[in-house]
Each structure stands twice: as structure tokens, then as C-alpha cells.
Amino acid sequence: MTRSSKQGRRKNRPSKRTRRRFIKTAGAGTVVALAGCTGSESEGGGTESDSSDGSTPGTTGSNGTKTIRVINSAYQPVQEVFTEIFNEFEQQEGNVNVEYNRVDFADAPQQAAQAQAAGEPWDVMNLASPGNNVTAAQEGLLQPINSVIEDRGTDYWNEKSLFKLDGDYYFAPNFGSVIKLNYRQDLFEEAGAPMPPFDSWDEYMSAAEILTDTSQNRYGHPVFLGNNHFHGVWPMMLIMMNGGGVVNPDGQIIFDSEETAEALQFVKDMNEYSPTSAHNSSIPDMRPPLYQGQYAMTWYSTNQVPSDIANYNPDLQGEVKVTHVPAPSSGDTPVARMTGTGYGVSSETEHPEIAKRLVKHITDRENVVRQLLGQPAAKIPMVSGVLEEDRLWESETLQQYEDHYRNLVSIAEDYGRIIAVNENPETVNPITGRALSEAMVVGAAQDVVINDMDPMESATKWADQMRNEYK
């Protein structure tokens, strides 16, 4: 079945999904016991009074109050901002109750799929990664929200973060993050290493070598090889910067290329300056060694530098800098993998117009500023003009980290790519869109570094795997 026909069928399908989805959800429980995977009774027993939003009685209370269920994976301080924003929306609307649930980053897609399967979809959702969003849209979990995007004009949004599938917009971006390299300026100066930004991989590796001193338990650059797709981001960027990729615009797998093999070889070479313990590091464990002095530089997505310095080593104020991961040579363009997921509306929502209004409310510029201030400097804006907002710079943290934050936003502006969307200009494809492709890329890196496989052999093996899985 083609993607379009799937979506078409979904759009036209009446709301008789509960039974099949319930049993599907129950079946998923045979794989792993999952708490709370079954659906519950609908909240309201009353009749739908407002037919303008296509509502059915399911989430409308006896007093006419409509419930909009929202899911995202915002961190704790930002959750509070979202709660305020939702309260304001309830007051604006008068007869709307926003039920807000925060789920873990990794759980967001599962939670969304299970809720939809159980017949109680999240009306408004942020699925935590572009790959999940692309897949969810392709599978018909989401509905187009062209009116939300076009009402404000496309200039309102960060162009790179807009996602279009078969001519329709599915997400309204609010903020995102960009992969960057954090480095300890003090350690670089102490070791006399070439200071970033690096012009080439040679310079990058040279610095890592100079900074590595195993007798001091200090390493130039960790090589993370965990099984989470996130660990595949760095090798994926290296491959793309080297002119390689996973799939071409015609949908053909091109992973088994010389460019991939060269990038994998670079990963292996950099491993000389990495502790073995980094290989299976969990995602939260990727950062602390930078502040504890065991890593001289490390890469990450969400910018946690201000809070990490406060938590781990306040003496490092001003010493942890941010730069982009370099390209192979000065003639190549760096790639900074960016996420700017935004909010989508469920294809099964019973209140589509209210849900779209809520998405507009969330992505209102002033509200985006408030969200960014919930955890200052952590995220980059995905709507335009935010850096010009005075209110943003009232934050003490942002005043302290102004240069740092502006550098971070510049990395996104100059080199940022939402790989799921930007990899192929005209084609949003399932392979680059899915987190799975990064999991396969890290699988290739694991084979080269851990299993000592020849880089080209590994690239071929994983390309075959991709062809097999996406045939």
C-alpha cells in the first residue's frame, strides 16, 4: 500500500478504530509488559454541541467542556511553562480543558502509538524527533495543519524546520536543538592544542591526540557506540559531511560507498583518543566527564552547558565553549543535525479546530520565548525573530552565556539540517526519517570499532540490511 493511499484511507475512515486498536495494543503487551497500554472509557457522557470542529461525544463532558489531550517530552522547568500556557488557553477558549502529559523522550512515539491504538489519541503531540514525526505522518497518525502554518506566513517559521509531506504541513515547530561540539577551553590552552573551530578532520583529530593523556585519565574525544539511535548521530553527520548518505533522492540505498567507509575509518581513528568506557555510555552519561575533566570535548544535542556547569563544576564558568563538528576539509560544508519537531494534530482528534488553535497558541512567538526561558540556552528557537525579543535577554543565564548562545544559534543557522526533512530536497523518505537509520549507522560504526571489521565491509553489510528492511 502506498503512503498516499494509506493516508487517504485514514482521512476518510470513520471512527470505528477502538476494537482493532485495542487488540493491537494488547498484542504489543506480548512483546514486553507495558503498563497502561489499554484504553479507558471516554471522559464524557454528554452530547456534542459544537459540530463546527467535527466533534463526537468521546472527549466532551456533560457540561460541554471539550478535553484536548497533549503530549510532549519537555524537561521539568519547561513543563511548568507549558502548564501556564495551557491554562491561559483554557481561559481564552472558555469551554476547553487541556490534559497535559509529559513522557520521556524515548517513550514519546510508543506512547502516542499506544494511545492511538487504544482509541484515545493525543489530540496534540510532539513526538520528540523528526524521524518519529515523519513516520507518524506517513502512517496516518497525524493530519495536515496547513492553515496553522500558512496563516502566519512561512516567513514566521525557521525555514529549515518546516516539514512537508506530499505537499502538506504536519508540524508547527516551536524550538529545537542542534548537535554541537562542546570543548574545554582551559584544557585546550593547557595542552597547547589547536583551538576550535576546526577547519578539517585532520585538525580535529590532531587536537584530540594532543589532549589525550591516559596517565591523567583524560581523553581528547569520546566515541560513543551505544545502541540508541542518538549514538548514531555523530557518525551519520560525518558520513554526510564526507559526501555520503543513507539514501539518494530516488530512494536508493547509497550507504555502501567510499565516503561512508572513509567516515567510518575516521571514527575508528578517533577511537584512539577515546576511553573504551564511552562506547556503551548511556545518553545522560555523555556529558558529565567533560566537566569532570575526563573529556576535553564531547558532542551533544540539547545545550545543557549552563546547568551542567552549575551542577558539576561551577569553576568552569566561561571555560566551556561551543563549536560545530568540522567537515573533512575546508572546502566541505559542515553538517549539524538539527531537531525542530514541533506540534502536530492527531488524525483521530475529535476536536481538530481547537487542537489547531492550541498549536498556534503554543507556537506564538511570545510563548516560544517563554518556553525558551524555562530552561535558558538549552534550546534554539524555530520561529523567526526570537533573538530580537528583549524579554529573552532579561534572563540572567542568557546574559552570562550570550556569546555562547548566539554561537549555538549560528551553528543551527549556518550548518543546521533536519536530516529527516533536508537530506533529500524533494523527498522525505522513511529511511532518513526514521531514527532507525541512525541506529543502523551506529551499528556500522560498532562493527568497525568494536568488531574490527573493515569499514567498506561494514558499510556493505549495513547497506544490505537497510535494503532488506526497507524493501
Place this chain on the structure above:
Amino acid sequence: MAEASDFKKKSVSIAERIRSPVDDLSENQVGVILALPLVLLLTLLYFYPIARGFIFSLQELSLFATSGSWIGIENYVSTVTSSRFWGALENGIVYTIGSVAVTLVIGVGTALVLNRSFVGKRFVTGLILSPYMIPVVGIVLIFRWLFNGLNGVANYAFVQLGLVNEPVAWFSNPTYAMPVLIIISGWALYPFVTMLVLAKLQTIPDEYYEAADLMGASRARQFISITLPQLKSVLFVAILLRTLWTFNLFDIIWLGTGGGPGNSTETLPIMAYRIAFDGLRLGEGTAVAFLTFVVLAIGTGAYFRTFNEASV
């Protein structure tokens, strides 16, 4: 006479009126009726999801998808012909044998200690059983902190003692990751064996040991000739249950290594999870889960055939 006859007729009539249809049923039929609600409940909550899961395993089905396409046993064929499956099976066997062995040794040892009288026995009993009271996530986090590859206490101690020259990446090195997981599992789960064995030890008559003492048997001989044979039935159950649970164990491995580095600690439940929920391929993940069930069923059958009679 006529009155007596009338009375008898009335009595029969009343008895017929108050007679319930259930009274006409046989004992077996009543039993079936009484058991029916439970059977229906079990069917709904247990067998039906399993049947649906089996159907999913015969489909190409994304976790996000609203419907799948039938592909027959393709998921099973592709799984059993993949090296990943056999690697995960091997990892599961190694992990299970290692963990069960560690829990048995520690469990029996601590039970033997607790079976003796000594000052502070209650306190020591509480201490020994405490791993069962700590959430698994806490246990794994403590071990991850202890065995941190860069600055863990274990590395510091081992380097200071000269046991290793440099810090060891316990959770990131394929050589060490599995043994560390086995140690964590052994430590977390041994109280179950302790409790079972201790209960049995307390039923062994003292006269057996007194007679053995009189005959000059050493402690080791008493353990081999009296204690172990008495424990046989309990150990049979302990090994069986621990094996089933450990082979299906998910949390300790997932929290400890996530199946890594690479796939070096990936067992079948971890593989099923990663395929279904990380890879979004629900059909294939369910097939792995069913294959896990088949493996366990075969293993359990073989275990019963081999050891059941010997344990009685």
C-alpha cells in the same frame, strides 16, 4: 390415607416448584458452570492477547501503522536465519546459566549460614534478604556507579591494589559486560534461593546430623550425603523458576548495558524490545517474543525429562 396421599402430592408439587434447573445437572456440569467466568476472564485477558500477538507475528506491521499486511511465517524465517537471533540466544543461555549458578551458590551459602544460631541472626537475615527489597533500577544504578569505567570505585580499588593497570570499561567492553551483568543479577536475585533453601533446611531432622557425627562423618561429607539430597526437590524448583525468570529477564540488562556494547549482551527479550519499539517493527518483534517462548518450552521440557525423577 387420602390425606396422606394429598400431603405427598403437595410435597412433590412444592419440591418440583422450588427445584432449580441446576439440581438436574451433574457434578461435572456444575463445575463447568462455576469455572466458566474464570475461563472467560482468562481467555479475554490472557489467551486472546497472546493469540492476537501471534497474528501480529505473521504480519508486516509497524508500531505506528494502523494495519499490517500478511506475510505468513516470513518474520520467523528471517529471524531464525539471522545471526543476531543466534547471538541473542547464546547470550541468553550464557547469562541464564551464569546468573542461576551465582544465585544458587550465594543462595545456598547464605541459607546454610542463616540455618545456624548466632548473635545478631535477625539483623543478618534482614541484611541478606535486603536485595529483594531494593528496586532493580536502584541496584543497577549502584553497580553502574561502582563499576563506572572512568571514575568508578571498583576501578580505583583495583588499580590501588595492583589488580589492573588502568581503569576497566566494565559495561563497555564485550569481555566484561556479560560477567558484570551476571554478578548484578546474582546479587539481586539470590534471596529467592536463600528463602527456599532455608525453609527446607529447617525441616531436616537434627538426628541425621547427630548420627553422622557419631559415625565420624566430616562436615563436608554431611553436606554431600545428608544436606544436598534433602535439598534436591527444592533446588529442582529453584533452578527451574530462576531459569525461566532469568531467561526472560529484561530490566537488569536493559538498565545495565541496553544489550551493548554492540550486541554483546543482547538476549532474546532485549532483541524483541529493540526490534518492536526502537525499530518500530511490531510484527517482527512479536515473532522474536514467540520464539523465546518456544525456546523456553523446549528447555523446560528437557529439564523435566532429565531431572524430574531424580529430584523426587
